[in-house]
Amino acid sequence: xxxxxxxxxxxxxxxxxxxxxxxxxxxxxxxxxxxxxxxxxxxxxxxxxxxxxxxxxxxxxxxxxxxxx
Numbered sequence: 776x777x778x779x780x781x782x783x784x785x786x787x788x789x790x791x792x793x794x795x796x797x798x799x800x801x802x803x804x805x806x807x808x809x810x811x812x813x814x815x816x817x818x819x820x821x822x823x824x825x826x827x828x829x830x831x832x833x834x835x836x837x838x839x840x841x842x843x844x
Contacts, residue, residue, distance in 0.1 A: 777810035781839060785819035785830070815839070 782805070784798035798814055805812045817834060821827040 777808070779811045780805055780813075781842075782812060782814045783834065784814060784816045786816040787820065788818055 782798055782802050785794065787794075795816075798816070802812045802814050815837075817830070817837070819830045821830065
């Protein structure tokens, strides 16, 4: 019996590249090994240091302790 795994990633608006490919590949490999996998992506931008920290804080504030019920 596999695990239930949430892969957390970031998504730069209107872009798809290395990081997104890595997250998708990780999710696919975990599924191939029998796990239930979902990907949660939050928007990420870094025009300045303040926005970078706000983007990082969004993950800290996300509560994934109770899902599916």
